[in-house]
Amino acid sequence: xxxxxxxxxxxxxxxxxxxxxxxxxxxxxxxxxxxxxxxxxxxxxxxxxxxxxxxxxxxxxxxxxxxxxxxxxxxxxxxxxxxxxxxxxxxxxxxxxxxxxxxxxxxxxxxxxxxxxxxxxxxxxxxxxxxxxxxxxxxxxxxxxxxxxxxxxxxxxxxxxxxxxxxxxxxxxxxxxxxxxxxxxxxxxxxxxxxxxxxxxxxxxxxxxxxxxxxxxxxxxxxxxxxxxxxxxxxxxxxxxxx
Amino acid sequence: xxxxxxxxxxxxxxxxxxxxxxxxxxxxxxxxxxxxxxxxxxxxxxxxxxxxxxxxxxxxxxxxxxxxxxxxxxxxxxxxxxxxxxxxxxxxxxxxxxxxxxxxxxxxxxxxxxxxxxxxxxxxxxxxxxxxxxxxxxxxxxxxxxxxxxxxxxxxxxxxxxxxxxxxxxxxxxxxxxxxxxxxxxxxxxxxxxxxxxxxxxxxxxxxxxxxxxxxxxxxxxxxxxxxxxxxxxxxxxxxx
Numbered sequence: 001x002x003x004x005x006x007x008x009x010x011x012x013x014x015x016x017x018x019x020x021x022x023x024x025x026x027x028x029x030x031x032x033x034x035x036x037x038x039x040x041x042x043x044x045x046x047x048x049x050x051x052x053x054x055x056x057x058x059x060x061x062x063x064x065x066x067x068x069x070x071x072x073x074x075x076x077x078x079x080x081x082x083x084x085x086x087x088x089x090x091x092x093x094x095x096x097x098x099x100x101x102x103x104x105x106x107x108x109x110x111x112x113x114x115x116x117x118x119x120x121x122x123x124x125x126x127x128x129x130x131x132x133x134x135x136x137x138x139x140x141x142x143x144x145x146x147x148x149x150x151x152x153x154x155x156x157x158x159x160x161x162x163x164x165x166x167x168x169x170x171x172x173x174x175x176x177x178x179x180x181x182x183x184x185x186x187x188x189x190x191x192x193x194x195x196x197x198x199x200x201x202x203x204x205x206x207x208x209x210x211x212x213x214x215x216x217x218x219x220x221x222x223x224x225x226x227x228x229x230x231x232x233x234x235x236x237x238x239x240x241x242x243x
Numbered sequence: 244x245x246x247x248x249x250x251x252x253x254x255x256x257x258x259x260x261x262x263x264x265x266x267x268x269x270x271x272x273x274x275x276x277x278x279x280x281x282x283x284x285x286x287x288x289x290x291x292x293x294x295x296x297x298x299x300x301x302x303x304x305x306x307x308x309x310x311x312x313x314x315x316x317x318x319x320x321x322x323x324x325x326x327x328x329x330x331x332x333x334x335x336x337x338x339x340x341x342x343x344x345x346x347x348x349x350x351x352x353x354x355x356x357x358x359x360x361x362x363x364x365x366x367x368x369x370x371x372x373x374x375x376x377x378x379x380x381x382x383x384x385x386x387x388x389x390x391x392x393x394x395x396x397x398x399x400x401x402x403x404x405x406x407x408x409x410x411x412x413x414x415x416x417x418x419x420x421x422x423x424x425x426x427x428x429x430x431x432x433x434x435x436x437x438x439x440x441x442x443x444x445x446x447x448x449x450x451x452x453x454x455x456x457x458x459x460x461x462x463x464x465x466x467x468x469x470x471x472x473x474x475x476x477x478x479x480x481x482x483x484x
Contacts (some may be wrong), residue, residue, distance in 0.1 A: 072453035073446055074411040081446065084438045160466035175308075182310035186418060194312065215309040215317065222308035238287060 008209050011200070019200045019210075026196035027217060033109075033192055034178045037116035041177070042128075044121025049129040064123065070122035076183050082115035083108070083187045107190040116184070120177050127169035131162035162234045171229035178221050193217055246439035255431055255444040257293060259424050263448065265341075266423040269413040270456075272345050274406050277352025282391065284357030286446055299357070306354025311412055315347040319419045340419035348409060363398035364390060396467055403460035407453055414449075424448055438440075 012020045052063035070078065087106040094100040135158055143157040182194035189195040197214030201207040249418035319340060323331075326385070331337050367390050375389040395402075417426030428445035432438060 019384070067452070072407075072411075072450050072457075074414040074425065074449055076414045077416075077442060077446055077449065081442045085442060096342060165289040179310040182312045185312075194310070197313070198316070201316075205324075207324055208317065211313055211317040211321060215305070215313050218310060218313065219305065223304075 006205065010163070011204060011206065011209070012213070014237065019196065022191075022196045022200070023193065023213070023217065026193035027192060027221070029190065029191040030178065030181050030194075030221070033113055033124065033184065033190070034174070034183045036113045037120060038174060038177050038182075040113065040117025040195070041120035041124045041211060044117065045124030045128045048121060048125030049132055052125065052129050053132060067122045067125050070119055070124075075119055075180055078119050079115045079183050079187060082118060083111050086115070087111045087220075095116075109190050112184045112190060116177060116180060119180075120173055123173050127166055127173060128162070130169065131164075131166035132158065134165040146220070154235045161243055164240070167229065167233045167236055171233075174223055174229070176223065179218065182218075246443070247437075250437070251440040253443045255428075255437070255440050256448075258431065259427055259444050259448050262422060262424045262427040263452070264290055265421070266410070266452070267424075269341070269344060269348060269416055269421075269423060270406070270410045272309060273352055273413075274409055276345070276349040278356055278402070280349065280353035281360050283355035284353050285360035289364060290362050303354045303358050307358065311347070311351055312415055312418070314351055315344060315415055315419060318347045319343040330478035340416065340421045344413075344416035344419055344421055348412065351412075352405065354410060356402060359398045359401045359405070360394060363394035363401075366397050367393045388468050399464050399467060401411075402462060403457075406460060407456060410452060410456060411449070 010018060010024070012018050048063050048066065051059040052067075054060070091100070091104045091106055095104055139157055139161065140153060143153045148156065172213055184190060184192060185194040185198055189199065193214055197210050197217075201210035204210065256337055284299055284302065287295040288303065290296045290299075322343065326337060336342060360481060371389055371393060375385045380388065384405040413423060414425035417429055420426070422430065424445055428441040435441075
C-alpha cells in the first residue's frame with residue numbers, strides 16, 4: 001500500500017492524474033472566501049464599534065450582546081447554526097414573504113461566507129472599537145471646531161489615526177479567518193483548500209502526505225500574510241516616534 | 244423542522260449535560276499537558292543555540308500557522324496510517340479518537356503558550372534575576388524559583404484567554420468520533436433531524452461553560468496577582484510626591 005516517494009509526488013501532478021491543479025484552485029477559493037467574509041466582517045465591525053460607542057443605550061446593549069454571544073460560542077457551532085438553521089429559516093422566511101418561490105435553496109458558498117462574516121464581525125467590532133477609543137478626544141473636538149461634519153471627520157481624522165492602532169488586531173483576525181475557513185469543509189465541500197486536502201487524503205489513503213501538503217499551503221498563506229501586515233504596520237506608523 | 248424549547252430542555256439538554264465532563268476533561272487535560280510542554284518550548288525558543296531555537300521556532304510557526312482542524316486530522320488519520328494493525332487490535336485505546344484529540348490539543352496549546360511564555364520570560368525585571376544570583380542561587384534555582392513563577396504571573400491574562408479558546412476548540416473532537424457536548428449534539432441531530440433544538444442546546448451549554456470558566460480564571464488571576472491589582476478606593480492612597 002505504501003507508495004514510494006516518486007509516486008507520492010506524482011499525486012500532486014497537474015491535470016486529471018494528480019491534485020496539483022485542485023490545490024491551486026483551492027488556494028484561490030480559500031482566499032476568496034476569506035476576503036469576502038473579511039469584508040463583511042469589517043463592515044459589521046465598523047457599525048458594531050459605532051453601536052457600542054454611540055449615545056443610544058439600546059444600541060450599546062445590542063452590540064454588547066452580539067459580541068459576547070459570538071465570542072463565547074465555538075466557531076464550528078456557529079457555522080453549523082448559520083449553515084443549517086440560518087439558511088432554512090431565511091429560505092422559509094423569503095418564501096412566506098412571497099419574495100422567492102417554493103423550494104428555494106440558499107447557495108452553500110454564500111452561506112459559508114455569511115457565517116464567517118457574522119462570526120468575525122464580532123471580533124472586528126472589538127478591534128475597531130479599541131482603535132477608535134485610542135484616538136485622543138481632542139482630535140475629534142478640533143475637527144468639530146473646524147466645522148467638519150461627521151463623514152469628513154471620520155475619513156480625514158478618525159480613520160487614519162485609528163487604523164494605526166488597529167492593524168495588529170486586524171492582522172491577527174485575518175490570520176484566524178484564513179485558518180477558520182478550514183471549518184467550512186465540515187459543512188460543505190465548496191472546493192477550498194481543506195476540502196481538497198481532505199478529499200484527496202480519503203481517496204488516495206495517504207493522509208500524512210495530503211494533510212501535510214495542506215498544512216504547508218496554510219503556512220505559506222500565514223507567512224505571506226504576516227509579512228504583508230508587518231509592512232502595513234510600518235507604513236501606518238511612519239512619522240510616529242517610537243518610545 | 245421547528246424549534247421546540249420543551250423538547251430541547253427535557254430530551255436534548257440532559258444528554259448534552261452528561262457529555263460535559265468529557266468536554267472538561269479534554270479542556271483541562273490538554274491545558275495541563277500543553278502548558279507544561281510550553282516551558283521547554285519557550286526555553287528552547289530563547290536559547291542562543293540555533294540547534295535548539297530553530298526547531299522551537301518552526302514548531303511554534305507550524306502550530307500557529309495551520310488550522311487546528313488539519314493538525315487534528317493529521318494526527319488522527321496520519322498516526323492511524325503509521326500504527327500497525329496488530330497494535331490497533333491489541334490496544335483498544337488506540338482506536339479511541341479521544342487520545343488523538345488530547346494529543347493534538349496539547350501540542351497546539353504548547354505552541355501557542357510557548358510563544359506567550361517567551362514574551363513573559365523576557366519581561367521579567369532583570370533586577371529580580373540579579374538579586375536571585377546575588378543570593379547565590381545557581382541558574383536552575385534562579386529559573387524555577389524566580390524567573391518562571393514571575394513569568395507565569397505576567398502572562399496569566401493571555402493564558403486564560405488561551406484556555407477559553409481551547410474550551411471552544413474542543414468541539415473539533417466531535418469530528419474524530421468523540422462524543423463530547425458537540426459530538427452528542429451532532430449525533431442527536433443526525434438521528435432526529437432536529438437542527439435547532441440540538442444546536443441551540445449545545446450553544447447554551449458552551450455559553451455557560453465559557454461564562455463560568457472566565458469567572459474562575461479571573462478569580463485565579465486576582466489571587467495570584469494580588470500585588471499588581473489596582474489600589475481600591477478604600478485603601479489609603481500614598482501621598483503625592
